Amino acid sequence: MIVEVRNVWKFYGKLIANENISMYINEGEIVSLLGPNGAGKTTLVKQIYGELIPDKGEIKVFSKKATDRKVKKLMGVVPQDTEPFGDLTVWDNIYYIGRIKGLSRIQAIKNTEELIERLDLIDEKKKFVRDLSGGLKRRTLIAMALVNNPKLLILDEPTTGLDPEARREVWDLLISLKKEGRSMLLTTHYLDEAERLADRIYLINRKVILEGTPSSLKEKFSTWYEVIDYSSGKILRVKGEEELKKVIMSIQGKFEVKLPSLEEIYLEVIKDVT
Numbered sequence: 001m002i003v004e005v006r007n008v009w010k011f012y013g014k015l016i017a018n019e020n021i022s023m024y025i026n027e028g029e030i031v032s033l034l035g036p037n038g039a040g041k042t043t044l045v046k047q048i049y050g051e052l053i054p055d056k057g058e059i060k061v062f063s064k065k066a067t068d069r070k071v072k073k074l075m076g077v078v079p080q081d082t083e084p085f086g087d088l089t090v091w092d093n094i095y096y097i098g099r100i101k102g103l104s105r106i107q108a109i110k111n112t113e114e115l116i117e118r119l120d121l122i123d124e125k126k127k128f129v130r131d132l133s134g135g136l137k138r139r140t141l142i143a144m145a146l147v148n149n150p151k152l153l154i155l156d157e158p159t160t161g162l163d164p165e166a167r168r169e170v171w172d173l174l175i176s177l178k179k180e181g182r183s184m185l186l187t188t189h190y191l192d193e194a195e196r197l198a199d200r201i202y203l204i205n206r207k208v209i210l211e212g213t214p215s216s217l218k219e220k221f222s223t224w225y226e227v228i229d230y231s232s233g234k235i236l237r238v239k240g241e242e243e244l245k246k247v248i249m250s251i252q253g254k255f256e257v258k259l260p261s262l263e264e265i266y267l268e269v270i271k272d273v274t
């Protein structure tokens with residue numbers, strides 16, 4: 001197990017941000033934390049990368065305390081709402097983070113060059129970050145998080161504010177990083193992102209509300225079916241298999257039966273707990 005969170009509580013004064021949270025990440029897994037605004041996702045993530053310390057409970061990363069310096073060398077973090085240094089070039093941002101993380105000069109240069117190429121930043125490498133678009137800044141941040149070749153990558157809303165094409169580029173990159181056996185923790189507001197990338201999802205709202213693979217959550221919580229009647233163009237929502245049979249029998253032409261999307265399930269579940 002790469003990350004193990006056991007019965008973690010975190011308070012801000014009287015506010016309970018995390019209530020008795022337990023979760024884990026296995027080697028090579030992408031785990032996604034989903035939840036509404038203020039659900040405590042960033043608070044939990046910050047404890048996993050050692051910026052905050054739990055008030056109760058325990059977090060182990062690579063079997064060590066999250067604040068251990070050795071652990072920090074094994075992980076890469078893309079925090080929420082951060083930007084690379086605007087007054088440095090893309091190349092310098094990546095290189096200097098490499099040096100700060102303890103790479104030798106030669107190793108930092110090598111890794112920086114490789115990442116510039118891999119993240120398609122060749123044309124931008126000498127540009128100042130302050131002159132880049134949001135998508136390119138985000139790619140630079142991801143390169144900075146990868147410079148020490150981390151086994152665990154933590155990304156707090158990596159695609160928020162990006163246009164659809166830039167989001168897809170980040171997704172493709174994350175999929176290719178997963179293929180290399182890296183583990184990832186990803187917080188997101190985008191259900192389609194979690195559905196597409198995550199092996200497992202934790203839905204949290206102060207505490208863990210649901211946990212499972214995207215398909216198991218769909219199966220477990222979809223008590224309705226969507227029937228698309230192509231001849232009339234109507235989309236019907238049908239509860240239970242008996243009702244489904246009846247509806248199908250009544251349709252004359254072509255039709256399609258679908259389970260609801262993760263987004264619809266999320267909205268139903270969140271409605272019940274808020």
Ligand SMILES: Nc1ncnc2c1ncn2[C@@H]1O[C@H](COP(=O)(O)OP(=O)(O)OP(=O)(O)O)[C@@H](O)[C@H]1O
Nearest residue numbers: 012015017035036037038039040041042043044080
């Ligand atoms: N430093 C802080 N001091 C006091 N309260 C805080 C602090 N940081 C977060 N909070 C509060 O703790 C709760 C959880 O916040 P957190 O940022 O962890 O949620 P989140 O799920 O990441 O939200 P979002 O999706 O909006 O980023 C919120 O009510 C927030 O206002």
